[in-house]
Amino acid sequence: MSNPIVARLRVAPAVAAALADRRPVVALESTLISHGLPYPQNLEVARASEAAVREGGAEPATVAIRDGQVLVGLSDADLEALATAPLGSVRKAARPSLAAALAAGGWAATTVSATMIAAHAAGIRVFATGGIGGVHRGALGGAAPSFDISSDLEELGRTPMAVVCAGPKAILDVPATLEYLETHGVPVLTIGQDTVPGFYARSSGIASAQVAPDVDRAAEICRMQLELGLGGILVCVPVPAAEALRDDVARNAIEQAISEAHGANVQGPATTPWLLARIAELTKGRSIRANTALTVNDARVAGRLAVLLGT
Numbered sequence: 001m002s003n004p005i006v007a008r009l010r011v012a013p014a015v016a017a018a019l020a021d022r023r024p025v026v027a028l029e030s031t032l033i034s035h036g037l038p039y040p041q042n043l044e045v046a047r048a049s050e051a052a053v054r055e056g057g058a059e060p061a062t063v064a065i066r067d068g069q070v071l072v073g074l075s076d077a078d079l080e081a082l083a084t085a086p087l088g089s090v091r092k093a094a095r096p097s098l099a100a101a102l103a104a105g106g107w108a109a110t111t112v113s114a115t116m117i118a119a120h121a122a123g124i125r126v127f128a129t130g131g132i133g134g135v136h137r138g139a140l141g142g143a144a145p146s147f148d149i150s151s152d153l154e155e156l157g158r159t160p161m162a163v164v165c166a167g168p169k170a171i172l173d174v175p176a177t178l179e180y181l182e183t184h185g186v187p188v189l190t191i192g193q194d195t196v197p198g199f200y201a202r203s204s205g206i207a208s209a210q211v212a213p214d215v216d217r218a219a220e221i222c223r224m225q226l227e228l229g230l231g232g233i234l235v236c237v238p239v240p241a242a243e244a245l246r247d248d249v250a251r252n253a254i255e256q257a258i259s260e261a262h263g264a265n266v267q268g269p270a271t272t273p274w275l276l277a278r279i280a281e282l283t284k285g286r287s288i289r290a291n292t293a294l295t296v297n298d299a300r301v302a303g304r305l306a307v308l309l310g311t
Helices: 004-008 013-020 031-036 041-055 076-084 095-104 112-122 151-158 174-183 215-227 247-263 268-282 286-309
Strands: 009-011 025-028 059-066 069-072 091-093 107-110 126-128 162-165 188-191 210-212 233-236
Touching (some): 031 041, 059 095, 095 151, 112 151, 126 286, 162 286, 188 215, 215 233, 247 268
Parallel strands (some): 025 059, 025 126
Antiparallel strands (some): 059 069
16 A cells, blocks of 8 residues: 555655665754754754764765655755754654644654654655654653653554664653653664663663674664564664763753743643753753753764665
8 A cells, every 4th residue: 555645755865865775874853953952952863863873884864844745854054944943843743743744834843753754655764863762751640640652652562663763761660651652663763872862961770771882783683673574673772972961960951941931831842852951051051062962972973874775
């Protein structure tokens, strides 16, 4: 059965040529540009991520939505338009909001789940992002459980793709996120260390279910996962040591930001950007540097992984 989303795709010429020639392509999300980092860091990291994919030997394909079409591969002018768009003017598209974003017209940035949907429809099998969404703290318990769980996790269970990241975002309930992924049959594979990365920090302190010593071995496991049609696989890479926050610094900033968010009654989709901005303030910008470094590093590893997978 054909994928109806294909009719909505507008694939950039360089990406289309790479796919036609069976050269490796890596998808990149766009919410980091519009919702994740301030200007000009958002534009710098978008450009650096695309350059890192090319360094790895693959073609980058940043994904976004504009005027009812899913763009697979953005021009530099597109990247700048997203990076400088007025606050609130760019929608955020995930699986639950993808149809609305397409119907609304204008710009929408794609989250992990929407990027995976578009990339899979285009024939791309590797995707690089900073960190995935997951189970929010308090979602499964407490006085008023919210059941706030990102659609990223369900997408990983259903869409066959290797997703390279620095682990779940550190503001989440990481143990619950990993348990949720296991329940949905999603392998979590960490490269080069025994613990799942801690996003801003090198380690979350939680043992990784699977470990690969290097990208070559990770590619072998990813190839088998995709060939067997078992859904997605999460490939975790720690933030480069030079830009990583110390575990205690990251933990204290996150706990303080979450406490302040509760006090300010910040809820729903506004929570993540509010927390990321507050953590940046508390760490005097070091979290932004770590976020930038890990995102670009993930793109570089994904480029290498795509080459090894032969796609």
